Amino acid sequence: MDNRRNLYFYYPKDEELEKKLVPLFDLAKKNGFTIVEKFQEANIIVSVGGDGAFLQAVRHTGFRQDCLYIGIARSNEAGLYCDFNLDRYDEMVNSMMNEELEVRRFPIIDVLINGETKFHCLNEAAIRSAIIKTIVIDVFIDDNFFERFRGDGLIVATPTGSTGYNKSTHGAVIDPKTPCFQVTELASLNNNRYRTLGSSFILDKERTLRLEVIQDGNDYPIIGLDNEAYSIRNIKDLTVTLSDKKIKTVKMKNNSYWDRVKRTFL
Structure with missing residues (x-):
């Protein structure tokens, strides 16, 4: 099958939303695109549905390396991953037809749990206490002990994930062209007895971060x-x-990551 113009749509099954998508489906077909039922064929x-839907689409389709992802936000949703709006869907089709798009590449992190199961993350990985008790984590950078953390948890964010959960906990916003990841504390304990760095820190692409959970009752x-x-x-x-x-x-020309950060936060 020639799938060079095959589109797969990922969206919550909602009757009202599906009605709004019909004109987009028709316009895509009219311009020579094929809508497929299986994401493997696209x-x-x-x-469709803002940043949350975009993250779900990437995860549920297996972080595909051989395709492009496009995000469409609805009118009441913000989207740093979404260059298009459902109320102006014709812009997306026209841009695709007229090659007014540019490809951007977002870094992801690999998270290996217990040395056995690996996950990918486009936004962030977070580890938090599940009980009303601080979680204790030993932090290693390149197998060198860095600190013993006590608090609610830690966030490890990608550059694009830096504007979400990470930013809300006073982490830095990072340019996605910078190959790195960021570690941010959640309500750390800092006093005469316990001490952590007390601020987020950024690790280069060559670094390895290992978080060891101290088995003191906070094992889950x-x-x-x-x-x-x-x-x-x-x-x-x-790890x-x-x-x-x-x-x-894909992004619209003259619509950089920082343009969208400005629209979202300033």
């Missing part, structure tokens, strides 16, 4: 991978590295 995956923390929470029994350690993979998305 070379363009389109999410919550692991958040992008916008999904996982309950994994007996978490012992997480985080910057992946060799990148998510390819």
